[in-house]
Amino acid sequence: MKPPVKSRISLLALFIIGISLLHYLTPLQLPFLHDIFQRLYYLPIILAALWFGFRGGLACSLAVSIVYAPHILFQWGGHLTMEMEKYLEIVLYNIVGGITGLLAQRERERSIELQKTAEGLEESYKKLQEQSERILAIEEQLRRAEKLSTLGEMAAVLAHEIRNPLGSIRGTAEILRDDFKPGDPKYEFIEIQIKETERLNRVVEDFLRMARPQPGEIKVCSVMEELDTIVTLVAKDARKRQVKLSLESCPERPEVRGDGEKLRQAFLNIVINALQAAPAGGSVTITTSRTDSGYEIRFSDNGPGIDAGTQSRIFEPFFTTKPDGTGLGLAITKKIIEGHGGKLEVVSKAGQGTTVIVSLPVLDEGEKA
Numbered sequence: 001m002k003p004p005v006k007s008r009i010s011l012l013a014l015f016i017i018g019i020s021l022l023h024y025l026t027p028l029q030l031p032f033l034h035d036i037f038q039r040l041y042y043l044p045i046i047l048a049a050l051w052f053g054f055r056g057g058l059a060c061s062l063a064v065s066i067v068y069a070p071h072i073l074f075q076w077g078g079h080l081t082m083e084m085e086k087y088l089e090i091v092l093y094n095i096v097g098g099i100t101g102l103l104a105q106r107e108r109e110r111s112i113e114l115q116k117t118a119e120g121l122e123e124s125y126k127k128l129q130e131q132s133e134r135i136l137a138i139e140e141q142l143r144r145a146e147k148l149s150t151l152g153e154m155a156a157v158l159a160h161e162i163r164n165p166l167g168s169i170r171g172t173a174e175i176l177r178d179d180f181k182p183g184d185p186k187y188e189f190i191e192i193q194i195k196e197t198e199r200l201n202r203v204v205e206d207f208l209r210m211a212r213p214q215p216g217e218i219k220v221c222s223v224m225e226e227l228d229t230i231v232t233l234v235a236k237d238a239r240k241r242q243v244k245l246s247l248e249s250c251p252e253r254p255e256v257r258g259d260g261e262k263l264r265q266a267f268l269n270i271v272i273n274a275l276q277a278a279p280a281g282g283s284v285t286i287t288t289s290r291t292d293s294g295y296e297i298r299f300s301d302n303g304p305g306i307d308a309g310t311q312s313r314i315f316e317p318f319f320t321t322k323p324d325g326t327g328l329g330l331a332i333t334k335k336i337i338e339g340h341g342g343k344l345e346v347v348s349k350a351g352q353g354t355t356v357i358v359s360l361p362v363l364d365e366g367e368k369a
């Protein structure tokens with residue numbers, strides 16, 4: 001740490017004045033002392049050169065020359081050899097001041113350059129590190145994508161391998177069922193067997209759809225029409241559960257751009273969940289409305305609701321609280337709705353029923369044609 005410029009200059013001035021006073025006040029009869037004082041001038045000169053470079057060194061040696069010269073001229077004048085020697089010393093002061101200043105300056109410039117190079121290197125190192133981190137992250141993503149695609153391929157193979165024997169099991173079960181009359185316990189067992197094979201088939205198909213989303217047919221479809229179809233589809237099930245299912249039609253007949261079949265599948269998953277949740281004597285209500293950005297379809301039930309802990313997991317594939325659930329319903333539904341540029345939201349509190357809100361973007365006027 002160098003002292004501030006001002007104090008450095010003051011120190012140099014003090015040095016020069018001090019040494020000069022020694023010269024002026026020491027009697028000439030003590031020439032050896034004058035010799036020592038003469039050399040002392042090198043101290044401020046070299047210091048000035050080190051601190052302020054070429055100009056500083058030279059300025060200091062000139063200042064020394066100016067204050068020292070009268071002493072030679074007026075006090076030593078007459079001792080010719082001594083005088084000459086001292087004038088020579090003045091020349092040396094200036095040479096030493098200039099050269100030391102020059103060298104110090106060069107040294108300083110080089111160290112600044114080195115510092116800049118070091119800073120540049122550090123920056124490059126940082127950039128390199130960032131890049132390598134990015135590469136690592138991309139590699140990780142690639143690895144995950146690869147895993148997923150391998151999983152998708154495995155699922156396809158597995159689905160194929162499982163579906164065929166399932167078909168045979170179902171076919172033979174149906175043949176066997178014909179041998180018994182409804183009401184016969186064996187008939188019921190075979191019914192269960194058929195239903196279970198159907199469920200297994202659905203699980204495999206759902207899984208396949210999750211792992212490998214098939215591009216559907218995109219066209220303009222009417223939300224109300226799909227909802228009507230669903231209500232018809234599940235009406236019998238609702239009656240069996242003694243749940244009142246109602247669809248409040250919307251005067252606007254919302255239309256969206258998408259794959260009608262997939263949307264129907266998404267709505268169906270939500271409605272089935274609602275029907276399963278509603279108690280006997282309860283109700284499931286579907287309403288549609290126009291919002292600022294699109295259409296909102298609300299599926300409300302007065303079932304037990306979903307507590308916060310469960311709610312954070314309901315979109316996870318395979319998360320289910322039902323003994324015969326697959327836990328894929330809402331995961332698939334979310335994927336479908338988001339694939340249509342929409343949003344899926346679940347509003348629920350334990351004991352207060354559940355409302356599932358689907359928001360879909362509205363169709364531009366031009367798109368309807």
Ligand SMILES: Nc1ncnc2c1ncn2[C@@H]1O[C@H](COP(=O)(O)OP(=O)(O)OP(=O)(O)O)[C@@H](O)[C@H]1O
Nearest residue numbers: 273274277314320321322325326327328329330354
């Ligand atoms: N309307 C609802 N009321 C209460 N809980 C619900 C409702 N909808 C979903 N849930 C909860 O979310 C979980 C996940 O639902 P999801 O539809 O994904 O799977 P699932 O119904 O259990 O099985 P799957 O639909 O595949 O037969 C359900 O197990 C249930 O706990």
Ligand SMILES: [Mg+2]
Nearest residue numbers: 269273329330
């Ligand atoms: Mg479900």
